[in-house]
Amino acid sequence: MIFLARFQPIVYVRLAPDVLSVRDVRARREVVEPPLVAISQGPKKTALAVGEAARTAAMRPGVSLVNPFKHPRMLLSDFTAAEVVFNAFLKKLLSQRLFALSPIVIMHPRVDPEGGFTQIELRALRELGASGGRRTVFLCLEKRDLTDAELLGLKSDSAVV
Numbered sequence: 001m002i003f004l005a006r007f008q009p010i011v012y013v014r015l016a017p018d019v020l021s022v023r024d025v026r027a028r029r030e031v032v033e034p035p036l037v038a039i040s041q042g043p044k045k046t047a048l049a050v051g052e053a054a055r056t057a058a059m060r061p062g063v064s065l066v067n068p069f070k071h072p073r074m075l076l077s078d079f080t081a082a083e084v085v086f087n088a089f090l091k092k093l094l095s096q097r098l099f100a101l102s103p104i105v106i107m108h109p110r111v112d113p114e115g116g117f118t119q120i121e122l123r124a125l126r127e128l129g130a131s132g133g134r135r136t137v138f139l140c141l142e143k144r145d146l147t148d149a150e151l152l153g154l155k156s157d158s159a160v161v
Contacts, residue, residue: 009103016110017070022089035069050088083131105129108140
């Protein structure tokens with residue numbers, strides 16, 4: 001198990017209303033796009049595209065463009081749409097990996113809400129990071145971005161960085 005941990009991807013996720021950055025620290029690959037999802041408005045709503053591709057898909061009739069990270073009072077406005085966006089970004093980032101190991105995820109909200117984050121918001125961020133079966137999720141509440149050395153040195157017993 002310790003041997004496999006050396007190959008386990010470490011994914012650093014910076015969340016903001018206008019941009020979502022998902023970076024594989026070990027592979028030094030990154031996906032940076034607007035956190036958008038195009039949703040069909042038929043009887044069964046389905047996600048058609050995410051990121052930049054969602055803007056193009058939303059030009060068709062019967063398709064709406066949703067940003068699940070844009071809300072005047074909090075970071076998450078639509079958890080289900082946020083899961084779709086987050087998992088699609090991770091799939092795009094990790095699709096070229098040889099092994100399909102569950103990544104270690106560091107969720108770093110890049111907003112500073114008045115009064116700080118509530119426990120509900122922190123739990124929603126943790127659950128968003130864990131969606132899709134990921135077991136190890138860290139929350140980073142630092143005002144600055146973390147360095148690669150800090151990310152590579154995370155210990156599995158700390159829940160909030």
